[in-house]
Amino acid sequence: MNLSVRAEAHQDQVAGPQPQSMRAGKGAFDIDAMREHIRVSRRKFKAGQYIYRAGQAFHSLYLVHSGILKNSELAEDGRERISGFRWRGDLVGVESIGLHSYSCDAVALEASEVWELPYPAILSASSRIPELNMCLTTALAEQIRQDRSWMLTLGTLTAKRRVAAFLLDVADRQERLGFSDRHFVLRMKRAEMSSFLALKHETVSRAMTFLDESNCISVRGREIRILDKNNLRTMAGQGVSTTH
Amino acid sequence: MNLSVRAEAHQDQVAGPQPQSMRAGKGAFDIDAMREHIRVSRRKFKAGQYIYRAGQAFHSLYLVHSGILKNSELAEDGRERISGFRWRGDLVGVESIGLHSYSCDAVALEASEVWELPYPAILSASSRIPELNMCLTTALAEQIRQDRSWMLTLGTLTAKRRVAAFLLDVADRQERLGFSDRHFVLRMKRAEMSSFLALKHETVSRAMTFLDESNCISVRGREIRILDKNNLRTMAGQGVSTTH
């Protein structure tokens, strides 16, 4: 049992090659193995629709099949922050395991399809199937590492650098999903980026303009071209790789 | 099998009553049940010693029995950030599950005892014992929620408010462990608080002075008295409770 997701072509990506069967990196979840043991239902959501809301009864995990979601944490006093964007292959809802109700919101940023994995069923299946259990545990641990990695980034980098790190992360995901890592369209608005990056949207906008004027990237609204990835990496404090 | 830790008296806490058998809240782990199935070894560390380091082979989880640890994330370029402080009852090392080596450091802040839980053993034990497995999964999910909750706090509050939220969190933990939530000694230096809170140590110092001058708290070095918890909660954006 491996941690892979079989990819299908997305039609609405910029300059994307047709991705065939591929191997997803961190955060991915073995859906094919899962489907042999659990009743998986496919569900479609339009942009803006909630996959789940904080407070609703927790009953399922969701695997993103296409589109993009955001997870959004909320405080009692109305403060809100996007804790992450979820892409094809990501398992969503794991933060709510062990609770009676979901602890945050999950919202579709664009038309998306998710595969619903009923939780009690997963639980009983994974108690029978050690590999599946391992898979789930690994997905949880991976989520912790991903969150911690962003905490490090947000806690130590300036606004411009955070934005650079964000764009590199998006490029990375694009590449892993078989699309161009040099030319893509952001699926979230500036205010959503800024919430995730713990900045104001004007600050993100200025950082983008700065990176554009530095000739690291070219920005036209949400359409991004990465012109000098090494420079962008330097900005993000990730050092420079020799490979293009 | 429940999520509890049997407390023993700590000698070096300020104004702490003798805690008896008690129930720990979120983040706690059922060690008694665990010990029936796994060989647990007790290990002692002095202040400054590493429980594990990033890059070392991953072989165990650790349950904090006494003292306090910190987890510290590091970037390739030397940036560093404390991702959390770990108290009695916390399970440490879960972020590295599924990897060959630990992904961060764990360091004792003071003389501490941790119980070492060899990982392959836990894994096989939890595949035999569904409750233990559930317990582990829940601990992982709880860690995600705790991290996300801090991400929200750090992403939306100003320096003063972050410090207020931090002190309330410490007070909460003190209380859960059976000590006074109104009078305690911080176990970490300002620089460690500031790393966790994504601030500079001078900023933390100023925030503490401000809270002191507002008569929310009284600060004398690391010794803290909470004088007006409701006011402190207001500062931290957590609203006001009517109970003292």
Next chain:
DNA sequence: CGACAGTTTGAAAAAATTCAACGGAAGTGG
């Protein structure tokens, strides 16, 4: 009694936010 690590404070500089305005894109309804 020093030495030293840790904390506090002050003043200047830098970074990010706030508020306001503008322009353009996208969506709605006639």
Next chain:
DNA sequence: CCACTTCCGTTGAATTTTTTCAAACTGTCG
């Protein structure tokens, strides 16, 4: 299909917050 409205993104200028750098102070431990 166009006019209208609303949402989104960008930019400017003033303000606030945080950081930086420097110095002084405190407590602890040889």
